[in-house]
Amino acid sequence: MIDTSPIGLHRVLEPSGVLPQAALRLDASPGLRPGEVRLRVERLNLDAASYRQLSAKHGGDGAAIRAEVLEIVGARGKMHNPVTGSGGMLVGVVDEVTPSSPLGLKPGHRVATLVSLTLTPLALSDGLARWDGLSEQVPADGHAILFARSIAAVLPDDLPVPLALAVMDVCGAPALTDRVVRRYVPCHAESGPRQGSGPVVAVIGAAGKSGSLSLAAARRAGARHLVGIVPHAAEATLLEEAGLADAVVIADARDPVALAGSVRQAGGPADVTVVCVDVPGCEGGALLSTRDGGIVVFFSMATSFSAAALGAEGLAADVTMLVGNGYVPGHAALALDLLRAEPGVRRLFERRVEPALDGGRVEHGPERRVEPAQDGRDA
Structure with a gap:
């Protein structure tokens, strides 16, 4: 024993x-x-x-x-x-x-x-x-x-249980995004960071749970330009209404060339790219969307880390790749604070725990049923 x-x-x-x-x-x-x-x-x-x-x-x-x-x-x-x-x-x-x-x-x-x-x-x-x-x-x-x-x-006592649970499920993403953005300029001074007070940050899966929190965290940490990537027009509308990104891009994250081109047109390539989608095949697009000397943070459990590593080698992409492990000291408090402080983040989260339009109910107690909107899921 x-x-x-x-x-x-x-x-x-x-x-x-x-x-x-x-x-x-x-x-x-x-x-x-x-x-x-x-x-x-x-x-x-x-x-x-x-x-x-x-x-x-x-x-x-x-x-x-x-x-x-x-x-x-x-x-x-x-x-x-x-x-x-x-x-x-x-x-x-x-x-x-x-x-x-x-x-x-x-x-x-x-x-x-x-x-x-x-x-x-x-x-x-x-x-x-x-x-x-x-x-x-x-x-x-x-x-x-x-x-x-x-x-x-x-x-916390001030949030419905399903809402707090949804935030805590992905709280590692905004916490690590916050750390990476705050450290970006001093850590990359030798490689020649762009002019401005902070990096360009692109978030793939930006209208989802971890994506919306990562955008808000990057803004608070000092990013100077935020690009939100979403898969279709409905999510683009949601993200634009939330006001979390400076540019909203509709692109298939599994199409590397198209994604990278869209990010460039929206103000990229990115200094920091954060991957927050739950579908496989997004590694190449994230790499091509990130400038040499930049950072790619993978938060999706659908990521193939062999594809990311070998893909970076094959593209001669000089990027640092980080695996979001879900834990950063203070991550839960930071994520909950972002939810409370950013109305756009809260609205996007509430769509995933509020009823569909057919008359379902949001229940605050943990013993009752929750029906999130079926408008796409993130990591």
Whole structure:
């Protein structure tokens, strides 16, 4: 038996010696070991790439999607999509805390986990009976386990739970964008940054959750020109109404030459390109849209990092590529502050948790159903 580990090695069932995220199966039993916290699960938030894959596989059949999610969790002891390698996050209420836990949580706290479901021991007890399988947010009953090195944030009182959960699901993107933009000029002085107070920033998937927050973060951090890339006119209208970008571009991010040309016409090439879409094949376009000496930040779980690396080599693209790992100190607070301070960001988010126009309802409690608008999903 492995001694209790702050990173959860003691919960790995197979194969031995790997971290919980890489494990095929985790021990999701409710009994706690020193340093652990048990949550009573109220809502899962499947990541966009995983949900898109499941929906496409089952042709939008909600019952089939629900059945596969249950199968994955039951077999693996965690929500870890074997195709996309991704999972999501959850909201729950703290049920029990061991005395040696360093997380500062107390029984009764309602929290959002800021670590992936791919490494969180999870057991479901309700068969997901209240979920129709047609949205990323999943009302659920069950329990989950946090380790000493896990991250969780107590949910704010001033925001509906579905809205706060949607923000926290992608809070790593604006936080890293903020860091990259603030550091860009001093870090690239030798390579000759452009005139102006800050970089040109292009965001691919700009009308989505992580994309809209990244635009707002880049503006606040000092970007001098923001280019928002969206796939169709409806999202362009939404982004223009939100007022988050200086130029809005309609382009297929999977068409590298067309995308790069559109970004140039809109004020590029970019000094910093942020990829926030949940479809594969966007690596080449991001590289071609970024100037030599620039930075590409990949936040999508659909990214092929071999395609990005080999593509940069083949294009002789002198760019720095960063993988957004979802954690930057203070990321949740920064994202929530952007939501509160930027009306355009809030409107875009509310479209994903507000009812469709057919009379559905937004429910603020975690035990009720949410129906986000079906107008495109981001990372």
